[in-house]
Each structure stands twice: as structure tokens, then as C-alpha cells.
Amino acid sequence: MIRSIILVTCICSCIKLSAQAIAIPASTGYAVPVEKEERGMFSEKNGLHWTNASQKISYTFYLRRAGELAISLDLKNKSAGNTIRVSVEDEHGPSATKTGQPAVSPGKVFTVAVPSSVEYKNTQVGKVYVKDSGFYTITLSSVKKAGDVIADIRSVLLSGSATENMHFNPKPRRNAASVHLKYPVPDSVKATSFYNEITVPAGADLVHSYYMACGFARGYFGIQVNSATERRVIFSVWDSGNEAIDRNKVADSNKVQLLAKGEGVFADGFGNEGTGGHSHWVYPWKAGETYKFWVTALADSATHTTIYTGYFFIPELQKWKLIASFKAPHDGQTLRNLYSFNENFVGSNGQLQRKAYFGNQWIQRQNGSWKELTQASFSYDATGKAGDRIDYGGGEENGKFYLWNGGFHKANAQYGDVFSRAAAGVRPMVDVTKNADSLVQAEKDKQEILARVKNKEIDTTGSKDGVYYHILKEGTGDYVSIDDTVTLYYKGWILQTGLVFDQTKDKPAVFPLRRLIRGWQIAVPMCKPGGKIRMYIPSGIAYSIRSRSKDIPPNSILVFDVEVLSSKK
CATH class of the missing domain: 2.60.120 (Jelly Rolls)
Structure with missing residues (x-):
């Protein structure tokens, strides 16, 4: 909670400002609670159009030296009878500052009458003595609202020795710096x-x-x-x-x-x-x-x-x-x-x-x-x-x-x-095979394959452990074992797009079957040497959500034609 110090104001509400007064555009303020952007409460052209009595308005600036700070508001209201309270808050909180004293000289509660005018008037709020450098916030709150508008404010005006080389954001962009x-x-x-x-x-x-x-x-x-x-x-x-x-x-x-x-x-x-x-x-x-x-x-x-x-x-x-x-x-x-x-x-x-x-x-x-x-x-x-x-x-x-x-x-x-920072030595453990969408995607892949079977776009003999397959040619001898090294020809494409992503050409490929994707480990052992199989492999037992290659996007259903030439224990 930030300490609030109420400004001492002069009896006269309107004074002529010194030539050294610094004007903070009213459009650079903040409303608490935050205003809805579509209301146009703050605008570069018109400053602040303040209507909600439950909102406080704040303006923050940085003072680099101690000294006197005089504050005025450039404001107007067509209606009479509105009053506002003005306070100053410092960044140090409720405790004493590094000097052991409050950063701003204490004052008493004072309310400022909003002038009834169609033109902006410079209305003096008061003076305080600043004892330390730092960020300061002027906060406006409504005491009495008469009519639809509390005040239209063009600028917050500051003068006095404390303003020397002061900093504030004059631009309408109120975002913090990225x-x-x-x-x-x-x-x-x-x-x-x-x-x-x-x-x-x-x-x-x-x-x-x-x-x-x-x-x-x-x-x-x-x-x-x-x-x-x-x-x-x-x-x-x-x-x-x-x-x-x-x-x-x-x-x-x-x-x-x-x-x-x-x-x-x-x-x-x-x-x-x-x-x-x-x-x-x-x-x-x-x-x-x-x-x-x-x-x-x-x-x-x-x-x-x-x-x-x-x-x-x-x-x-x-x-x-x-x-x-x-x-x-x-x-x-x-x-x-x-x-x-x-x-x-x-x-x-x-x-x-x-x-x-x-x-x-x-x-x-x-x-x-x-x-x-x-x-x-x-x-x-x-x-x-x-x-x-x-x-x-x-x-x-x-x-x-x-x-x-x-x-x-x-x-x-x-x-x-x-x-x-010190090296933690905790290398990432990334396993995307059992991912958050595995069950949902597995059902999608299954329905995709079954729909194509129903529409006679593809032909399957059956399925085993999630792989749909069709035996294109029976082989001879013993079935391939998952522990075998296989010599074969193959061609692979994406079911959804028909794009061929890989295939053997003049020479067959030789693979230890254990090193291949799960879908191959399930389906190839249904073949004998000399046999040929077409495999429809759902993404979850293929490459899942990984980007395996430039031609295999995540969640791809893979189709392979595989001709087994031989297998070796």
C-alpha cells in the first residue's frame, strides 16, 4: 500500500501559471478500475473525459531533485457543482524513505472545485515539498459528481524547483516498455x-x-x-x-x-x-x-x-x-x-x-x-x-x-x-509419443481409415494392434520376427494427401525391424519372405505429433507397400 499525502491548496482556485510549468497530457493517465477501451476515456486530442465516479485517475512521473512542487489542473465542466480530491503518492510505500523522513511534505485533505466553464481553466491544486528523488503519482478521485461528467481534463501542470530535469511519458502510448x-x-x-x-x-x-x-x-x-x-x-x-x-x-x-x-x-x-x-x-x-x-x-x-x-x-x-x-x-x-x-x-x-x-x-x-x-x-x-x-x-x-x-x-x-546463471545440467526430457491428444487423434485416425474403407477408397484385410493392412502377396517359409533384420523394397505415402515421401529404387533397403516405427513392428511380422503387404499406420504408432521430415507433417496417417525379400535372425 502506498502512502497518500494530500496536497495543501491555495484559497484561490485559479491562478496564472509560471512560464516554467510542465504539462503532462491528461491522455497519458490511468484509470482504476481500468476503463473499457471502447469508451474513449483517454484520447490524444481531447485528453481525459472523466465520467465514472468510482474510478480514480493517476499520473506518474520521476523527480530527480528535491524542492517545491506546485500542481495545477487544466480542466473544465459545463455543469457546476463537481469537486475532486487530489493526492500525491511516492514509490517508497508506507515506511520512511532512505532519508528517514517522508518523501513528500504532509498536508491536509482538500477538495478542488471543478470550474463551470466551456473553456479549459488552469485551476491551482496546491504545493508540496519533495525531499527525495523517485517516482511520484498524482491521484484524482471524485468527491461530488453533478451531471454526467466529473471533469474534462487537458493536462496536469507541474512547476517549481522539483521539476528540474523531471521525467514523464508525453506520448499517448501507455504500454510499459517491452x-x-x-x-x-x-x-x-x-x-x-x-x-x-x-x-x-x-x-x-x-x-x-x-x-x-x-x-x-x-x-x-x-x-x-x-x-x-x-x-x-x-x-x-x-x-x-x-x-x-x-x-x-x-x-x-x-x-x-x-x-x-x-x-x-x-x-x-x-x-x-x-x-x-x-x-x-x-x-x-x-x-x-x-x-x-x-x-x-x-x-x-x-x-x-x-x-x-x-x-x-x-x-x-x-x-x-x-x-x-x-x-x-x-x-x-x-x-x-x-x-x-x-x-x-x-x-x-x-x-x-x-x-x-x-x-x-x-x-x-x-x-x-x-x-x-x-x-x-x-x-x-x-x-x-x-x-x-x-x-x-x-x-x-x-x-x-x-x-x-x-x-x-x-x-x-x-x-x-x-x-x-549457473548451469543446472538438467537436460530436457521430451517424449511426444504419448501426448495430450493421443486418444483423440487415435480415434480420428481410425474413423478416417474406416470411412475410406466404407467408401471403397482403400481395401484392408483386417487390423492388428491399430494397424490396418492388406496382404497383397503371400510369401513362403517362416514369418518375419520382430528381432529380424529384413531386406525389402518399400514405398510410403500420406493417406490424407497421397504425397509419396519415401521409397526404395534400384536397391532394396536393409533394416533391423526393432529400429523402425511401431506400425512396422506390428505389421511386417505378418509377412513371409517373398510376400507383399500394404499397411495403413495411424499417426500414434507412426511419427505422432513430430515433424519427421519436410513431407510428413504431425498427425499423418502413413501408407506403406512393403515387399519382403528376406529376413535374417
């Missing part, structure tokens, strides 16, 4: 996956917040608070080209392509901050819980494309969930420019502090080995670079990096600061 962690990875390291964890502490899970775990050159992956009743897991990948606003203007050859999405996931395009493919899953994530994120990249240098896939771990199920998989054109590279961020994406509550912890960052290299990331550099967006907001920071705490923004506290990090 803050970032960038994880340095040498160009020589080809990362095929990026793993990160997020914990948002209690009270920091504010509406209009995006806590992003796995950012990379082409996209981002994290959790949002979208409203008081909705939270999301979001995974997005940018298009190619230079269009920043309208995705309808992006050529099809530059658009990312959705390959697959998890059960209940919404997927569409996005614009206005670049364009691209967007996906989100509505999920009630909680403050205090740690959430795991894993993004993979399957690069194809021949076609200059990369498939990016985002997976989210659900703690209560102890299972991973596919969010979405997108194919990005004009790429062909692995993961690069890895980062995380905290973002306040709507400015109506940018005066509140957001914070998140980021821990146990790892990348996986092309050879399958893992590497832990233990360094990160700090940066912020254009709002921070312009100096509009100076309340942000980050660092390391208990083995995790953290970021915070908003709340009007003194910055504890500067652009380019490098943070380090």
Missing part, C-alpha cells in the same frame, strides 16, 4: 530445437501480458493473459517479404503454411506487426506454476523452407501437446536469434508491474546432442529506447533469468547488460 533476453549462440552451432521454461510469480499475471519463452528469427512461442477470463498459449511464425500490416497483400509464395495443429487449437493469419501464421490454444495457465516450451526446426536447404513446430507441456497431465506446425518459405535455416520477452500489449494498465522467470534454456544440435544456454543479454523496445518509459529491468535470481516492466520502479538493468 523487455527482452537474447541468448547468444555461435553461428557455427546449428540448433534444431530450443527449450525454455517460464514461471510467472503470483500477482504478475496481469491482463494484456505476453510472456514469451521461445523466440527465434521467424517466430515466437509463449503464454498470454488476454482478459480476466481467458488465457492462451500462442505460437506464431512470420511470413517472408516486407508487408507489415495486411496479410492479404502478401504473395502466396511468401506466406507460411499451416501443416498441422493440436486438438482445440485455433489457427489463422495475423497482421499489423508484420504478417504470418498464428495459432493459439485457450488454456487456464496459473501464476506460480512452471511451464515448458519446445520449438523445433526442420530445415530443407534444397527448397529453402523450414518447418517450425511448437510443443507445450501440460503439468497437470504430464504430457506434451502440439500447438502447431508451420512451413516457412524463403528460409532453409535452423533456429537462430533466440530470445525471450515480457510484453504489455495494451496500455490501459501499463502502470502495473509484470515479471517472469526464465529457466533451464537448452538447444539441440543437428547431431542430436544438447547444449545448455547460461548467458543472456538485456534489451528493450522502441518505447524504452526513446526514453518514454524508464521502469524496467532484469537479471538472474536463484538460477533463473528474470524480466520485469512497468510499475514505475527504478530500472535495475541497462541496454546490453549481460546476465549469467
Whole structure:
């Protein structure tokens, strides 16, 4: 709770301001409770149109020196009889400041009469003496409301010696500055996956917040608070080209392509901050819980494309969930420019502090080995670079990096600061075979196969342990054993699209059967040497939600024609 000190006002309500008065635009304030954006309560053109007597209005600024602070309001109201109360709050809370004294000289309760006027009038509120540097907040509250409007306010006017070199945000954008962690990875390291964890502490899970775990050159992956009743897991990948606003203007050859999405996931395009493919899953994530994120990249240098896939771990199920998989054109590279961020994406509550912890960052290299990331550099967006907001920071705490923004506290990090954390040595354990949507997807695959059988699009002899099959040619001798090494010809394609993704050509392939996907281990032992089988393998016993290759999207039903030439114990 922040100490409130009521301003002493002069008997005269209207005075002529000194030439040195600093005007804080009324459009830069905050309402508590937060106003509904569609009401147009704050506007750059008209300032503050204040109608709700249950709302308090606040303006925060940073004073760099002690001294006298005189406060006035530039306001009007067509009706007479409105009064408001004005108070000053400091950032130090109810205890004494570092000087041992209150930061602002004490005063008495005073209410200010809103002038009845169709023109704005400079109405003096009063003077206080500031004894310490820091953030200060002027709060307006309604005492008496007569008519529909409490007041129309154009600006908060400050003068006096305490205003020398003071700071405030003069712009209508009321968002806190977005803050970032960038994880340095040498160009020589080809990362095929990026793993990160997020914990948002209690009270920091504010509406209009995006806590992003796995950012990379082409996209981002994290959790949002979208409203008081909705939270999301979001995974997005940018298009190619230079269009920043309208995705309808992006050529099809530059658009990312959705390959697959998890059960209940919404997927569409996005614009206005670049364009691209967007996906989100509505999920009630909680403050205090740690959430795991894993993004993979399957690069194809021949076609200059990369498939990016985002997976989210659900703690209560102890299972991973596919969010979405997108194919990005004009790429062909692995993961690069890895980062995380905290973002306040709507400015109506940018005066509140957001914070998140980021821990146990790892990348996986092309050879399958893992590497832990233990360094990160700090940066912020254009709002921070312009100096509009100076309340942000980050660092390391208990083995995790953290970021915070908003709340009007003194910055504890500067652009380019490098943070380090101790290596935890806890490599990610990622198993997506038994995933959150396994049962639902298994039923979908079954119904897909049965519908095609019913429509006589495919022919099956029967099924075994989930694999549907048709014996095309009987062989001779002993049946193949699961422990055998088999020599065979094969051709594989996607049931849903008919796309052939792999096949033998002039020479047969030789495989230890135990090393192949579960569907092969089930069906091939129904063959004898010289025999031929067609197998319809549901995704759950094929590659499940993994992006196995550029031609096999997650949740693909695979069809194989296999001719067994020989088997060896």
C-alpha cells in the first residue's frame, strides 16, 4: 500500500501559471478500475473525459531533485457543482524513505472545485515539498459528481524547483516498455530445437501480458493473459517479404503454411506487426506454476523452407501437446536469434508491474546432442529506447533469468547488460509419443481409415494392434520376427494427401525391424519372405505429433507397400 499525502491548496482556485510549468497530457493517465477501451476515456486530442465516479485517475512521473512542487489542473465542466480530491503518492510505500523522513511534505485533505466553464481553466491544486528523488503519482478521485461528467481534463501542470530535469511519458502510448533476453549462440552451432521454461510469480499475471519463452528469427512461442477470463498459449511464425500490416497483400509464395495443429487449437493469419501464421490454444495457465516450451526446426536447404513446430507441456497431465506446425518459405535455416520477452500489449494498465522467470534454456544440435544456454543479454523496445518509459529491468535470481516492466520502479538493468546463471545440467526430457491428444487423434485416425474403407477408397484385410493392412502377396517359409533384420523394397505415402515421401529404387533397403516405427513392428511380422503387404499406420504408432521430415507433417496417417525379400535372425 502506498502512502497518500494530500496536497495543501491555495484559497484561490485559479491562478496564472509560471512560464516554467510542465504539462503532462491528461491522455497519458490511468484509470482504476481500468476503463473499457471502447469508451474513449483517454484520447490524444481531447485528453481525459472523466465520467465514472468510482474510478480514480493517476499520473506518474520521476523527480530527480528535491524542492517545491506546485500542481495545477487544466480542466473544465459545463455543469457546476463537481469537486475532486487530489493526492500525491511516492514509490517508497508506507515506511520512511532512505532519508528517514517522508518523501513528500504532509498536508491536509482538500477538495478542488471543478470550474463551470466551456473553456479549459488552469485551476491551482496546491504545493508540496519533495525531499527525495523517485517516482511520484498524482491521484484524482471524485468527491461530488453533478451531471454526467466529473471533469474534462487537458493536462496536469507541474512547476517549481522539483521539476528540474523531471521525467514523464508525453506520448499517448501507455504500454510499459517491452523487455527482452537474447541468448547468444555461435553461428557455427546449428540448433534444431530450443527449450525454455517460464514461471510467472503470483500477482504478475496481469491482463494484456505476453510472456514469451521461445523466440527465434521467424517466430515466437509463449503464454498470454488476454482478459480476466481467458488465457492462451500462442505460437506464431512470420511470413517472408516486407508487408507489415495486411496479410492479404502478401504473395502466396511468401506466406507460411499451416501443416498441422493440436486438438482445440485455433489457427489463422495475423497482421499489423508484420504478417504470418498464428495459432493459439485457450488454456487456464496459473501464476506460480512452471511451464515448458519446445520449438523445433526442420530445415530443407534444397527448397529453402523450414518447418517450425511448437510443443507445450501440460503439468497437470504430464504430457506434451502440439500447438502447431508451420512451413516457412524463403528460409532453409535452423533456429537462430533466440530470445525471450515480457510484453504489455495494451496500455490501459501499463502502470502495473509484470515479471517472469526464465529457466533451464537448452538447444539441440543437428547431431542430436544438447547444449545448455547460461548467458543472456538485456534489451528493450522502441518505447524504452526513446526514453518514454524508464521502469524496467532484469537479471538472474536463484538460477533463473528474470524480466520485469512497468510499475514505475527504478530500472535495475541497462541496454546490453549481460546476465549469467549457473548451469543446472538438467537436460530436457521430451517424449511426444504419448501426448495430450493421443486418444483423440487415435480415434480420428481410425474413423478416417474406416470411412475410406466404407467408401471403397482403400481395401484392408483386417487390423492388428491399430494397424490396418492388406496382404497383397503371400510369401513362403517362416514369418518375419520382430528381432529380424529384413531386406525389402518399400514405398510410403500420406493417406490424407497421397504425397509419396519415401521409397526404395534400384536397391532394396536393409533394416533391423526393432529400429523402425511401431506400425512396422506390428505389421511386417505378418509377412513371409517373398510376400507383399500394404499397411495403413495411424499417426500414434507412426511419427505422432513430430515433424519427421519436410513431407510428413504431425498427425499423418502413413501408407506403406512393403515387399519382403528376406529376413535374417
